[in-house]
Amino acid sequence: xxxxxxxxxxxxxxxxxxxxxxxxxxxxxxxxxxxxxxxxxxxxxxxxxxxxxxxxxxxxxxxxxxxxxxxxxxxxxxxxxxxxxxxxxxxxxxxxxxxxxxxxxxxxxxxxxxxxxxxxxxxxxxxxxxxxxxxxxxxxxxxxxxxxxxxxxxxxxxxxxxxxxxxxxxxxxxxxxxxxxxxxxxxxxxxxxxxxxxxxxxxxxxxx
Numbered sequence: 001x002x003x004x005x006x007x008x009x010x011x012x013x014x015x016x017x018x019x020x021x022x023x024x025x026x027x028x029x030x031x032x033x034x035x036x037x038x039x040x041x042x043x044x045x046x047x048x049x050x051x052x053x054x055x056x057x058x059x060x061x062x063x064x065x066x067x068x069x070x071x072x073x074x075x076x077x078x079x080x081x082x083x084x085x086x087x088x089x090x091x092x093x094x095x096x097x098x099x100x101x102x103x104x105x106x107x108x109x110x111x112x113x114x115x116x117x118x119x120x121x122x123x124x125x126x127x128x129x130x131x132x133x134x135x136x137x138x139x140x141x142x143x144x145x146x147x148x149x150x151x152x153x154x155x156x157x158x159x160x161x162x163x164x165x166x167x168x169x170x171x172x173x174x175x176x177x178x179x180x181x182x183x184x185x186x187x188x189x190x191x192x193x194x195x196x197x198x199x200x201x202x203x204x205x206x207x208x
Contacts, residue, residue, distance in 0.1 A: 007074075007081045018082045019089070026052040040162050041105055045097040053090045054083030124152040124186040130194045131176035131206055132156075133164055137196030152185045156197075177205045 008015050027048045034044050059080055066076035128144060128151040130137050137153070144151050153171045155161045161173045174181045176197065187193065197203045 003080055003084045004077045005081060005084075007078050008085060011078070015078075015082060015085065018078075019085050022054070022082065022086060023052050023089075040159060043159070045101045045105070046094065049090060049093045049097055052086075054086040058083040124184065125189060126150040126152040126186060127190055128152070128192045128194065129154065129182070129185050129187060129190045130196055132195065132197035132203075133160060133171055134196065134198050137194070138164070140194050140196060151194075152190075154181070154185060156202075177202060182206075 030048050030051055031044070034047060039047060062071070062076045062079045062083075065071045066073055071079070128149060130140055130151050130153045133141065133153050133155040137155075141151060141153065154174050154176045155164070155171050156173070156175045158173055161171050164171050172185070174185075176182060193206075195203045195206055197206065
């Protein structure tokens with residue numbers, strides 16, 4: 001089924017109401033799901049926007065509904081155009097979220113004292129320390145787990161710590177360039193220190 005954007009021009013107010021209602025309804029459902037999943041506050045806008053838009057499956061559904069006689073051709077054409085408009089609005093909504101929504105959520109979190117991930121409070125004794133837990137650090141962690149080896153993981157990005165903890169990883173928040181933190185992490189007895197920090201300068205600082 002082709003997209004007839006003339007329908008948008010013919011019924012602009014109705015189209016705006018349908019698209020807005022569709023997006024608001026889906027975002028409300030996603031808001032509830034994000035709370036159940038304990039999704040980090042600052043990640044929610046992107047999650048809402050990317051999943052709130054219509055999808056290509058909607059085109060198939062409306063075409064099938066038309067062929068089955070459930071809806072007439074003009075209605076199917078209108079609904080297909082509404083899905084397309086919701087998809088076209090997504091980049092603009094992401095820009096608005098980045099420039100306006102996320103900064104205000106960050107201010108709200110700061111005002112209400114959003115908790116930061118705790119640093120290491122007890123000495124660790126794992127044979128391996130992984131500094132940085134981005135893509136490379138996670139690969140190393142999986143290989144160690146597969147080999148039955150434990151590791152103490154340090155990550156300086158609080159959002160990253162929160163994200164990977166939700167997948168079951170035991171990750172500590174902290175800057176690996178701090179000697180006191182490395183000592184608590186068990187740097188002295190550790191046999192291997194894996195530098196998996198994305199920032200080259202910071203990796204060199206840890207190595208020094």
